[in-house]
Amino acid sequence: MNKALIVAPSWIGDTIMAQPLFARLHAQSPGLQLDAIAPRWVAPVLRRMAEIRDVLDSPFGHGQLSLKPRWRLARELASRGYDSVYVLPNSLKSALVPWMASIPKRVGFTGESRYGLINVRHSLDKAALPLMVERFAQLAETPGQLLKPAVFRPKIRSTAADQEKTLAELAIARPARVIAFCPGAEFGPAKRWPAAHFAALAKKLAEQGCTIWLFGSPKDHAVAEEISQLAPGLCNNLCGATSLAQAVDLLAMAELVVCNDSGLMHVAAALDRPIVALYGSSSPGFTPPLSDRADILSLNLDCSPCFKRECPLGHLDCLNELLPENVFATCQQRMTL
Numbered sequence: 196m197n198k199a200l201i202v203a204p205s206w207i208g209d210t211i212m213a214q215p216l217f218a219r220l221h222a223q224s225p226g227l228q229l230d231a232i233a234p235r236w237v238a239p240v241l242r243r244m245a246e247i248r249d250v251l252d253s254p255f256g257h258g259q260l261s262l263k264p265r266w267r268l269a270r271e272l273a274s275r276g277y278d279s280v281y282v283l284p285n286s287l288k289s290a291l292v293p294w295m296a297s298i299p300k301r302v303g304f305t306g307e308s309r310y311g312l313i314n315v316r317h318s319l320d321k322a323a324l325p326l327m328v329e330r331f332a333q334l335a336e337t338p339g340q341l342l343k344p345a346v347f348r349p350k351i352r353s354t355a356a357d358q359e360k361t362l363a364e365l366a367i368a369r370p371a372r373v374i375a376f377c378p379g380a381e382f383g384p385a386k387r388w389p390a391a392h393f394a395a396l397a398k399k400l401a402e403q404g405c406t407i408w409l410f411g412s413p414k415d416h417a418v419a420e421e422i423s424q425l426a427p428g429l430c431n432n433l434c435g436a437t438s439l440a441q442a443v444d445l446l447a448m449a450e451l452v453v454c455n456d457s458g459l460m461h462v463a464a465a466l467d468r469p470i471v472a473l474y475g476s477s478s479p480g481f482t483p484p485l486s487d488r489a490d491i492l493s494l495n496l497d498c499s500p501c502f503k504r505e506c507p508l509g510h511l512d513c514l515n516e517l518l519p520e521n522v523f524a525t526c527q528q529r530m531t532l
Contacts, residue, residue, distance in 0.1 A: 196226060196228060197224045197226065197227050197228065197278055197279075198227075198228045198230075198275070198276060198277050198278050199220060199224075199227060199228070199229050199230075199277060199278060199279045199280065199281065200229075200230050200231070200232060200272065200275075200277045200279070200280040200281070200293070200298065201213070201217065201229065201230070201231040201232070201233075201247075201280075201281050201283065202231075202232055202253075202280060202281065202282040202283055202284065202289050202290075202292075202293065203231050203232065203233035203234075203237055203241060203253075203283060204237070204283050204284055205234050205237065205284065206237070206381075206458060207236070207237055207240055207439070207458030207459070207461065207462065208457065208458040208460065208461035208462075208482060209283075209327065209482075210233065210237045210240055210241060211240060211349050211351065211458070211461040211462060211464070211465050212327050212328040212331060212347075212349060212461060212482065212485065213283055213328075213331045213349075214244050214246070214349040214350060214351070214465065215328055215331070215332050215347040215348075215349055216281070216283075216331040216332050216334055216335055217229060217244060217246035217247065218246055218350075219332055219335040220246070220281075220335055221246050223335060228248050229246055229247055229248055230247065230248055230249040230250070230251065230275075230277075231247050231249075231250050231251070232250075232251040232252075232253045232268075232272075232292075233250055233251075233252075233253055234252075234253050234255075235252055235253075235254075236439065238250045238252070239438065239439040239440040239443065240351055240439065240443065240462065240465075242440070243351040243352050243353065243440070243443055244350075244351055244352075245350075245352065251268075251271075251272075253268075254268075255288070265291055265292050265295060266295055268292050269292045269293075269295030269296040270296070272292065272293070272296035272298065273296040273297060273298075277296070277298045278298070278299060278300060279298065279299065279300035279301070279302060280293040280296075280298045280300070280301050280302065281302045281303065281334050282301065282302065282303035282313060283303070283331060283334075284306075285303070285304055285306030285307060286306065286307055287306070287307040287308070287309055287312070290303060290306070290309045290312035290313055291312065293312075294311070294312045300314070300315055301313050301314050301315060302315040302317075302334050303315075303316070303317065303334065304316070304317045304318070304319050304330075304334075305317070305318060305319075315338060316338060317333060317334060317338045318338070320341075323341060323342075324342060325480060325481065326347075326480075326481060326482070326483070327481055327482050328347045328349070328485060329342055329345075329347070332345070332347060347485055348464075348485055348486065348487075349461070349464065349465040349485055350465055350467075351443065351462070351465040351466060353443050353444045353446075353447035353466060357443075357444045357447075358444045358445075358447060358448055360444075361437075361440075361441045361444035361445060362444075362445075364441065365433075365436070365437065365441060365445075367431075367445075369448065370406035371404070371406075372403075372404055372405045372406060372450055373405070373406050373408055373445075373448050373449045373450055374400050374405045374406070374407050374408070374449060374450060374451050374452075374453065374526075375407075375408050375409075375410055375445070375446055375449035375451070375452040375453070375454075375463070375468075376393055376396075376397070376407060376408070376409050376410070376419075376422070376430070376452075376453050376454070377409075377410050377411060377452065377453070377454035377455060377457055377459040377460060377463070378390065378393050378409060378411060378415060378418050378419055378422060378434075378455065379411035379412060379414065379415030379418060379419075379434065379455065379457060379459075380455040380456060380457045381412075381414075381457065381458065382456075382477070382504060383476075383503070383504025383505055384504065384505050384506075384511075385475055385476035385501070385503050385504055385505050385506050385511065385513075385514075386455050386456050386457070386474075386475055386476055386477055387418065387455050387475075387514070388455055388473045388475070388514050388517065389511075389514060389515060390418050390421040390422045390425060391425055392514075392515075392517070392518070392519045392522070393422045393453075393519075394421075394422045394425030394426040395425075395426075395519035396453065396519045396522055396523055396526070397422065397426040397429050397430055398426050398429065399519065399520075399523045400523070400526065401426070401429045405450070406431070407426070407429055407430045407431065408430075408431050408433055408445060408449070409422060409423070409430050409431065409432045409433055409434055410433055410434060410437070410442050410445070410446065410459055411433075411434035411435070411459065412434065412435060413434065413435030414435075415434040415435070416432065416434040416435045418434075419432040419433075419434040420432055433445065442459070442462070443462060443466070446459070446462060446463050446466055446468060447466045447468070449463070449468050450469070450530060451468070451469045451470070451471065451526060451529060451530055452468045452469065452470050452471070453470075453471045453473070453522065453526065454470065454471075454472055454473065455472075455473055455474075455475075456472065456473070456474050456475075456477045456479075456482070460472055460484050461482075461484065461485070463484070464484040464485050464486040464489060465485075467486065467488065468488070469488045469489075469529045469530070469532070470484050470486060470488060470489040470490065470529075471489075471490050471492060471522060471525050471526055471529060472484050472489055472490070472491050472492065473492050473493075473514070473517060473522065474491060474492065474493040474500070474513075475493075475499065475500075475511070475513040475514040475517075476499060476500055476501050476502060476503055476504075476506070476513065477500050477502060478493075478500040478502075479491050479493070488529070488532070490525050490528075490529055492517060492521070492522060492525060493513070493517075494512070494513055494516055494517055496512060496513050496516075498512075498513070499513040
């Protein structure tokens with residue numbers, strides 16, 4: 196029995212974009228047992244992927260070397276008898292534990308001079324593989340063999356039973372029409388559409404009989420509360436009030452998801468929800484929502500994408516000038532498809 200391990204990324208969106216790699220590995224090795232090791236904040240989306248059998252906890256914070264805990268984890272991995280491991284992050288530290296565990300086949304990009312730690316090394320051709328999802332999928336190929344053109348659509352599951360369980364746990368009644376807003380973006384303010392714009396859009400959608408649910412982490416609670424106060428009585432602020440698994444189930448109920456370029460955007464795409472994605476400082480050229488049901492709105496100003504956390508010019512025109520009425524028009528078109 197072929198047993199393989201995934202060292203997962205530390206970002207939710209990146210982990211979603213790795214799912215097509217998992218599907219390719221299963222297609223290449225029928226009967227494959229595929230496990231993953233991941234930070235606990237990412238693990239819930241891996242547990243919603245049909246290809247993943249088990250998820251192990253990676254307890255290491257960003258930048259922590261923690262050699263003794265890594266050695267203990269390596270001993271546990273060694274006892275599981277993995278034949279191969281696919282190391283998705285490019286850091287040196289991410290490759291240490293698989294090497295310590297003496298997993299025979301250790302696949303990844305060369306990354307931070309990981310010679311020896313990675314023994315099946317891929318060299319990244321950014322021009323040939325412009326999308327992150329393609330770069331992950333490349334790891335299923337033989338090094339030097341270029342990935343064949345393909346359309347990748349990540350998938351995660353949320354069953355009707357999952358959704359009913361989550362509604363009961365949170366004591367939420369299921370409205371007739373739900374629109375999800377994801378107003379946060381972990382990277383920084385330059386990726387966040389203004390709260391006042393979200394509030395104006397909420398008012399327009401409420402006039403159509405829609406209930407607005409706001410999703411995000413505890414860090415997003417304040418901006419979601421601002422939206423709620425600017426659109427009184429129209430929004431249910433769920434930021435920080437749900438687990439990631441519960442957020443997956445609630446997003447799966449949405450008629451439409453309006454979001455910044457964020458991890459939850461990729462979750463919504465993997466759930467095959469209609470999406471209106473708002474781009475400011477970033478570009479859909481690397482990590483777009485991988486869905487046939489997504490509209491990407493960007494003003495494509497001369498100063499964007501700048502890929503900065505905060506607007507270097509101090510005006511944030513790329514998002515401030517993306518007006519609610521224009522977003523609403525796109526929402527209406529997407530909702531009638």
